[in-house]
Amino acid sequence: EAGVVQSPRYKIIEKKQPVAFWCNPISGHNTLYWYLQNLGQGPELLIRYENEEAVDDSQLPKDRFSAERLKGVDSTLKIQPAELGDSAVYLCASSPATGATGELFFGEGSRLTVL
Amino acid sequence: GDSVTQMEGPVTLSEEAFLTINCTYTATGYPSLFWYVQYPGEGLQLLLKATKADDKGSNKGFEATYRKETTSFHLEKGSVQVSDSAVYFCALSDLGYKLSFGAGTTVTVRA
Numbered sequence: 449e450a451g452v453v454q455s456p457r458y459k460i461i462e463k464k465q466p467v468a469f470w471c472n473p474i475s476g477h478n479t480l481y482w483y484l485q486n487l488g489q490g491p492e493l494l495i496r497y498e499n500e501e502a503v504d505d506s507q508l509p510k511d512r513f514s515a516e517r518l519k520g521v522d523s524t525l526k527i528q529p530a531e532l533g534d535s536a537v538y539l540c541a542s543s544p545a546t547g548a549t550g551e552l553f554f555g556e557g558s559r560l561t562v563l
Numbered sequence: 564g565d566s567v568t569q570m571e572g573p574v575t576l577s578e579e580a581f582l583t584i585n586c587t588y589t590a591t592g593y594p595s596l597f598w599y600v601q602y603p604g605e606g607l608q609l610l611l612k613a614t615k616a617d618d619k620g621s622n623k624g625f626e627a628t629y630r631k632e633t634t635s636f637h638l639e640k641g642s643v644q645v646s647d648s649a650v651y652f653c654a655l656s657d658l659g660y661k662l663s664f665g666a667g668t669t670v671t672v673r674a
Contacts, residue, residue, distance in 0.1 A: 451606070452606070488666065488667070489666050489667070490567075490652050490654075490664030490665050490666050490667050491607070491652075491662075491664050492664070493661060493662070496661065504661065539606070539607070541607075550595045550597060550612065550614075550656035550662065551597075551609050551612065552607075552609075552662060553608075554606040554607040554608065555606050556604075556605060556606040557606060
């Protein structure tokens with residue numbers, strides 16, 4: 449069974465440029481998460497989807513970040529414009545519909561460097 | 564809000580040494596507790612979990628016991644191997660779907 453797939457793995461951009469990250473969750477997993485991981489810190493939730501609905505986006509900086517999950521499968525996280533402080537690893541995770549066990553399945557992450 | 568505090572690293576030890584990584588939590592309810600591990604070049608993966616007080620989670624020789632009285636979930640392994648070198652994250656989930664992570668502890672095991 450394929451795991452959570454993210455792309456690109458690495459991205460280097462200049463500040464004020466836009467960037468987008470893509471995530472394909474495990475087949476059948478209705479819940480999808482985007483986490484932000486700064487260097488030396490644990491992941492922090494940005495947004496959680498149940499199917500195509502964003503049910504928790506309270507930590508998403510909506511002035512420059514946006515996300516979508518069309519058709520309740522793949523998801524895209526966008527930053528526009530990027531700032532130096534956005535340099536981090538962006539993690540996508542998925543879990544089965546109930547999510548009652550609390551186990552999340554993570555992708556390898558997309559490392560963003562903003563120059 | 565809910566939070567997790569774990570032992571700062573990095574931790575460096577020799578093969579076959581005993582490993583302990585301390586983790587304490589703050590939560591208003593009765594959270595489930597987890598240890599996730601991130602091996603070099605790989606994504607985060609669940610190592611073990613415990614869903615109620617006094618439960619012991621175990622996997623790959625690692626153990627952690629959910630201690631409600633001390634709000635702790637310390638990770639232990641009796642004899643580490645070089646392959647255990649990784650970053651370990653303690654986490655809690657109070658609602659079954661949202662994880663709050665600690666800062667991570669980097670462990671390096673020398674041959």
